[in-house]
Amino acid sequence: MPKEVTDVICPFCGTLCDDLIITVSDDNKTILGVKNACAIGAEKFNHQRLPGRVKRPRMRQADGTYKEITYDEAIDWTAKMLVKSRKTLMYGWASTSCQAMSIGHEIAEKVGGIVDNCATVCHGSSLIAIEDVGVPSCTLGEIKNRADCVIFWGCNPAHAHPRHMSRYSIFPRGFFTVKGHKGRKIYAVDCRYTDTAKCADEFIQVQQGFDYELLNAFRTAVRGDALPDTVGGVPKEKIYEIAEAFKTARFGIIFFGMGLTHTMGRNHNIDIAINLTRDMNEYTKFAIMAMRGHWNVTGSGQVLGWQYGFPYAVDLSRRDQARHQTGETTSVDLLNRSEVEACFYIATDPGAHFPVDAMISSSRKPTVTIDPHINCTTEISDIHIPVAMVGVETGGCAYRMDNVPIETRKVVEPPEGMLTDEELLTKINKRVDELMAKGGA
Template identity: 40%
Template sequence: MSIADPESKETPELNVIQDATCTFCGCVCDDIDLTVDVAESKIVEAKRACVLGKAWFFNHHIEDRPEALVDGEPATYDVAIERAADILSNAVMPVTYGLSDTTCEAQRVAVAITDWIGGTVDTTTSVCHGPSGIAFQGVGEVTCSLGEIKNRADYLIYWGGNPAESHPRHFTKYSLMPKGDFVPRGRKDRTAVLVDVRKTKSAKAADIFLQIKPRSDFEVAWALRALCRGVPVDPSIEQKTGISLEQLTEIMDGMKRARFGAILFGMGLTMTRGKHLNSEAILALARDMNQHSRWVAKPMRGHGNVTGADNVVSWSTGYPFGVHLGRGYPRFNPGEFTTTDLLARGEADAALIIASDPMSNFCQAARDHLATIPSVVLDPKLSETAKVATVAFTTATYGINVPGTVYRMDDVPIPLRPAFESPYKSDFEILKAIEKRIRDRQLAAAAG
């Protein structure tokens, strides 16, 4: 029965989950109060959630689907798990991909399965902030938590991102607006700069908007590095970047005066010309600025637990994504072992896709090959990838139906408090069952 039915004489049974965690984006806000209609298994209120979070919670409903599909036909979990183990055990070059919208517990098992079968493990990082992952290894990262930015940062640079639309609560909860210990007046104590190739809604929140020419992020960042170090910059920089030397000097003067500054960069920086070199320039700029005051640089991550995926794969293998485990030790080589490249070249012969939909966003060559090889997909929805899968598991939704751990974009682990149970199994349960089947077969083969 709907809580919104004014003619109903019965009062629906409501349950309130306090301090629930929203897993829609990398902000992973953990202060959401969810009101659940128990009879309908539906969330009817999400206090403090942003517009994206409310859509995430309110649009969630338990779909009437089979536990799994095998070759397009309904099947039980046991049958599907057995078939999935067959596919992955017999593959020569299997690839595990996705992981950004599931719990760290499930991610850990996915890495273990990939290790047992000698495959390649990759996350959605390879098609978003992968260049940043490469840059971290080359330059390092001056980092902090979002709590430190909230309480300390008096100068903020948003580069290549549009938080007003992609991370609506970032401004109000973590960075620009909130009052902090060392910025007691909140917004009035902060200077905000937006660097982008176009004027987005975030520009309205900034004090200074630098509209740079497309594909000139590296030059702007490198010019700021030069000014930071006292190296002369030629005025012709304006012809390349669209930003005058006077404007860049003004920005640098403000950065040097700041007590605590943060550069928050998005995919508008990482996925344009230069890619990992752009990220390296930003990270190096933050490092150089510490000669004058305290500065940090953080990527603005998109999916709810993509940061967790990077952490789990990193502490399991030593590398964040695109890791080949087929030789008994990890090898990292973006472009060779990243999923879209493996598929586009026709090298992968099986795929384990977890909480991701590559058929909706990979290049055509990769999608064409994925459709021809056996694949195992775990997803709460019948995604485009699940539609072409050999085995498609229907799973519970993490954060709403499933507990566990996720990582916020600043690498802080956050526990999940589910709102209500799902009749479907979690990614973790299914992956553990697949791992057990694979190990039983390997041990039996070794003993026989």
């Protein structure tokens, strides 16, 4: 008889919903149904039973076709590539466990690699700002139970984090927010009218590229100082009105996304948003939070941070010290300058997201991709090593977007003989040790 697994963590986005119910077959090998997940999260679980799923490593041949090889052959080829390369880009990590990351970082230390994650093309600006000025933040649970003023700035959770609004930010009834949506004032600030804006009480349309100016105007309005007639396309009367509403809230939260990190100003946009949050705390309780995308990209920043002091783009090529410099040790810049000798991708698909010039450069290097499925990057890799799906076929620690660690659960068994990320990296690490003991032979 099929059985239900309850309280399952969803390994899709940074919300890490923890209330999923998964129906599995009696032999514990196949997922039959998914309850409570959003459409994208449900698809992540249903991918487990794709009929054409690759179950063994593949090596690209001279004619562009792929030949199936053993895990031992793939591990040996990968270890030799890592030992031979003087500078390997080890990018991804956002969709695997923190345990796997720590093993990967150990390998990077030995071979002098550069460890980078998806923040390099996502919320890296936010991390720079937080390093500069700190961050007055909170947990999603506090927001659910206390927030009566919610601002979505440059983000669209209706598409990117589909259950965020129903679980934490708009609709849920919390301990001090018993009226749910009716007890909250929702603001959406964006350069275009989004589906999230449809759920808001107030939509503020800012002129594209003028987020910094508008945030500065809110800081000015909070202090009661004079403003010009319009700032970023928003009349000063509206800015004063909303600033006053912010001051009278019991608990306010600013959620911001790549509308701030990818526009003019970048980390300075986040700097001033954090400073606006600090200004508001002179009048009421206010917090700010980045809307992190991949389900464990926050965890990658956490693990790198406590190991090396930097949350992304960590250069370990000198071996005796870790270095970080945006524009110097970041993945796209390294590839564009053709500074790396090999590429090692895990739990990511840069081929679908990186600029074309960067991926052309990558395709000319020895490349290994570790991912459960075929994607754009596996098709330009020399070796594709499929692994068990973390959060579905194996467990592991992940960090929610509010930096709360959560242990994901194993729901079903992986295909017979398939390794997990942690097991694969452990074997690669051991093989690297053997090769280095022989002088890199």
